[in-house]
Amino acid sequence: MTSKIVPVIMAGGKGTRLWPLSRAAAAKQFIRFIGDKTLFQGTLLRVGDTDLYEPAIVITNEEFRFLVAEQARELDAQLSGILLEPEARNTAAAVAAAAVAVADLYGEDAILQILPSDHDIVVDDTYVNCVRAAAKAAKVGKIVTFGITPTEPATGYGYIELGKEIGDGAFAVKRFVEKPKAEIAEKMLEAGNFYWNSGMFVFTAKQIVAELEKFAPDVLAAAKASVRAAAKDLDFTRLDKEAFVQSPSISIDYAVMEKTPNTVVVPAAITWSDLGSWDAVWKIGAPDKDGNVVHGNATVVDTRNSLVMSRDSHIAVQGMDGVAVIASEDAVYVGRLDESQKVGDLVKLLASRKETANLTENHPTSFRPWGGYTSVLNGERFQVKRLFVHPGKKLSLQKHHHRAEHWVCVRGAAEVTIDDKVTILHENQSIYIPQGSVHRLANPGKIQLEMIEIQTGSYLGEDDIIRLVDEFGRS
Numbered sequence: 001m002t003s004k005i006v007p008v009i010m011a012g013g014k015g016t017r018l019w020p021l022s023r024a025a026a027a028k029q030f031i032r033f034i035g036d037k038t039l040f041q042g043t044l045l046r047v048g049d050t051d052l053y054e055p056a057i058v059i060t061n062e063e064f065r066f067l068v069a070e071q072a073r074e075l076d077a078q079l080s081g082i083l084l085e086p087e088a089r090n091t092a093a094a095v096a097a098a099a100v101a102v103a104d105l106y107g108e109d110a111i112l113q114i115l116p117s118d119h120d121i122v123v124d125d126t127y128v129n130c131v132r133a134a135a136k137a138a139k140v141g142k143i144v145t146f147g148i149t150p151t152e153p154a155t156g157y158g159y160i161e162l163g164k165e166i167g168d169g170a171f172a173v174k175r176f177v178e179k180p181k182a183e184i185a186e187k188m189l190e191a192g193n194f195y196w197n198s199g200m201f202v203f204t205a206k207q208i209v210a211e212l213e214k215f216a217p218d219v220l221a222a223a224k225a226s227v228r229a230a231a232k233d234l235d236f237t238r239l240d241k242e243a244f245v246q247s248p249s250i251s252i253d254y255a256v257m258e259k260t261p262n263t264v265v266v267p268a269a270i271t272w273s274d275l276g277s278w279d280a281v282w283k284i285g286a287p288d289k290d291g292n293v294v295h296g297n298a299t300v301v302d303t304r305n306s307l308v309m310s311r312d313s314h315i316a317v318q319g320m321d322g323v324a325v326i327a328s329e330d331a332v333y334v335g336r337l338d339e340s341q342k343v344g345d346l347v348k349l350l351a352s353r354k355e356t357a358n359l360t361e362n363h364p365t366s367f368r369p370w371g372g373y374t375s376v377l378n379g380e381r382f383q384v385k386r387l388f389v390h391p392g393k394k395l396s397l398q399k400h401h402h403r404a405e406h407w408v409c410v411r412g413a414a415e416v417t418i419d420d421k422v423t424i425l426h427e428n429q430s431i432y433i434p435q436g437s438v439h440r441l442a443n444p445g446k447i448q449l450e451m452i453e454i455q456t457g458s459y460l461g462e463d464d465i466i467r468l469v470d471e472f473g474r475s
Contacts, residue, residue: 001107007047007056008098011117020331026363029118059083066369086241092255093247096223108206122271130268133169134202144202147195149269153185158197170264216255222247278324278340282307329364389449394442396470403457405433412449415442
């Protein structure tokens with residue numbers, strides 16, 4: 001049993017509305033947009049008050065598991081667990097599985113706070129008071145959502161119309177409104193009793209299980225079975241796939257929130273954004289005197305009210321007003337800020353074309369449990385990568401059938417195993433790994449290791465890796 005709130009962070013989404021930085025395999029919650037923390041890390045910090053919260057449970061997918069673990073490690077954030085969904089089944093199945101897991105860990109009376117991992121929220125007294133009010137309502141059997149005080153007639157959010165106050169800062173829900181057209185949103189803003197649906201919820205494990213049993217029993221049955229048959233894998237809990245995929249794909253809003261008479265809303269006059277568009281990123285930035293938010297390698301001249309961000313190449317913007325110019329390592333997006341909600345349509349077009357589909361899926365930088373790599377240059381029969389290996393980590397013992405590799409140490413110290421020989425490389429030293437040789441790279445030092453890897457051969461795909469020994473269970 002616990003009297004504290006158990007945070008459940010939903011970190012499995014693969015949105016692409018912030019393309020080209022966000023992609024299917026590089027979701028926005030794990031990206032540093034403005035500042036030195038990702039949105040996921042910001043969520044972890046938001047539930048870091050140990051007087052109020054237990055360590056968080058994170059629910060994510062196979063592809064993001066090491067990103068979750070690594071970004072939590074960077075903050076030295078303790079977790080109650082990391083649940084891995086074997087397949088996406090929307091939020092109802094994820095919430096159900098989390099509720100069953102929390103009940104097992106902390107008892108069925110434990111209070112859960114469901115948190116998307118990709119929101120930007122300012123934690124102040126108002127926010128904390130809203131959380132406490134929600135917890136109080138949850139203790140008496142209510143299913144609580146937070147209603148964000150609207151600041152504009154936004155069409156990208158769902159709305160909640162407030163009913164009667166039930167006490168202690170909570171109100172009955174009169175109705176939910178789907179994402180409205182502009183004229184409807186303006187009328188709701190004028191009415192004053194409509195709030196944005198935040199996607200954050202608070203309830204006890206027992207109450208949400210009871211609601212699911214009543215309104216979505218097939219979702220609950222699949223989630224329960226997947227937790228009962230789950231397998232431990234390092235620090236992760238793999239939900240059983242055969243059971244989990246039996247759940248319908250439905251949101252918790254449709255499955256429970258809009259059906260149960262127990263739903264209440266706590267109005268929250270907090271600083272909040274779901275960062276669903278480049279316009280939203282611009283709004284949370286620190287503008288210069290001309291209203292520009294500039295991040296990374298960029299210069300702006302005679303430009304106003306614009307967002308300019310670059311990861312690598314230097315971007316120069318001149319004579320523009322109200323635009324977003326976003327440059328990743330391999331793509332550039334230019335568009336009007338007031339039309340940035342339409343980026344999703346552009347991404348669909350890119351995904352439909354063979355020559356551009358990969359730009360919507362993969363990012364030049366890929367993260368691994370040991371660190372990661374960035375693709376620098378690709379040519380016929382050769383490829384150049386920048387490898388980065390965290391202190392104390394090592395890659396799998398492996399070999400390649402179709403390529404040889406040259407490694408150059410540019411930062412730190414590298415321990416290189418080739419067949420039965422171990423060599424220590426320091427900065428500006430290099431080594432050759434012949435095709436077919438058994439090899440491994442490790443970082444024995446206390447600072448991050450950086451290597452330049454040059455691959456040469458007839459085939460350079462990532463599937464030409466034969467792992468013989470791997471501490472992360474991939475061999």
